[in-house]
Amino acid sequence: MSRIVYVNGEYLPEEEAKISIFDRGFLMADGVYEVTSVLDGKLVDFEGHIARLARSLHELEMASPATTEELLEIHRELVRRNRIDEGMVYLQITRGNPGDRDFVYPDPHNVPSTIVLFTQSKPGLADSPLAKTGMKVITIPDIRWGRRDIKTIQLLYPSMGKMMARHKGADDAWMVEDGAVTEGTSNNAYIVVGQTIITRELSSDILHGITRAAVLRFAAEAQMEVVERPFTVEEAKAADEAFVTSATTFVMPVVEIDGTQIGDGAPGPVSTRLREIYIEESRIDAI
Ligand code: PDD
16 A cells, blocks of 8 residues: 655645656755654654744745644644554645746745655654664764754755765764764754763754753753753763754664764663653653
């Protein structure tokens, strides 16, 4: 059975879904996206993702083609039709098809935005084998543009970063700017020193992770100390633990940075506990 996707108001088998070659998402990466994870067939942190989507759209002067209620309905319908138990829903909105290539934004009254959603089934998302061994990262320069707080579909450098990691036998890359870690290619980065969790503060230098917000809230509720400040690669290599967060990895321990083992080389107690809490609470709060 082929996957059912959503394109501009229609639910279609994926083979029948079509977008114009003039779509600005295709020609100019002029679009934004969200990835919402699914646990037990329910959406995790849906409201957070939709709030960030609204912010991304606003920052790019793009209109939303659907209300929050409509988006919730589409997400749920796709999860239902594709029988997703564990996985994710991908949503993308682009500035649409002006009928030609032009750098200037089209008038949103004449050119509706394009909206596409599809699901990805990922059995074992919660019970991930990688979470048991931890992942290896390399560090690479952060040469992305200056508005990393907007979740745009320009993902070439993050893809290059993942390939650089793969070529070195690692799982992912942490990006570094002015000596400090900004974030992972598709996740937020943290270290743990003693009992203190350290992660870069929010600014336009990083994406404001929805998982990050939840994890920091759960950490505070569990009386863990959290400090939001930049940290260097040297600090990270000397830390007791390191981990990343995202909608697709939840809390994922990092056990090696540029070939240097972190702590004893196994997922540490703070990362492990935070992963458990995050998954437990997400199952309860999912809608
Ligand atoms: N990526 N930083 C970057 C650069 C990201 O691309 C992501 C998410 C995050 C974590 O954000 P959140 O906790 O809201 O997922 C941080 C998604 C999962 C992706 O591109 O697939």
